Amino acid sequence: MTKTALISVALLVLGSAQGFAQSAATPQEKMACRADAESLCAQHIGKPTEMNACLAANKAKLSEPCRKVVDAHGG
Numbered sequence: 001m002t003k004t005a006l007i008s009v010a011l012l013v014l015g016s017a018q019g020f021a022q023s024a025a026t027p028q029e030k031m032a033c034r035a036d037a038e039s040l041c042a043q044h045i046g047k048p049t050e051m052n053a054c055l056a057a058n059k060a061k062l063s064e065p066c067r068k069v070v071d072a073h074g075g
Contacts, residue, residue, distance in 0.1 A: 041058065056075035
């Protein structure tokens with residue numbers, strides 16, 4: 001994946017305040033879920049609401065840092 005695409009994933013994975021009940025994700029939280037988003041939810045890149053739902057639906061498969069982010073945002 002290109003550097004631009006990776007940056008896009010990082011920005012879009014958890015950046016939408018609409019997708020979270022509490023608040024938008026911090027840059028650190030976005031980075032915590034980058035690899036999980038790429039491997040589990042790549043088809044939802046560029047669609048923040050769908051990405052958030054995909055990560056929540058795959059919570060059991062997420063890395064521990066990403067799972068904490070999803071939990072912290074009501075996923």
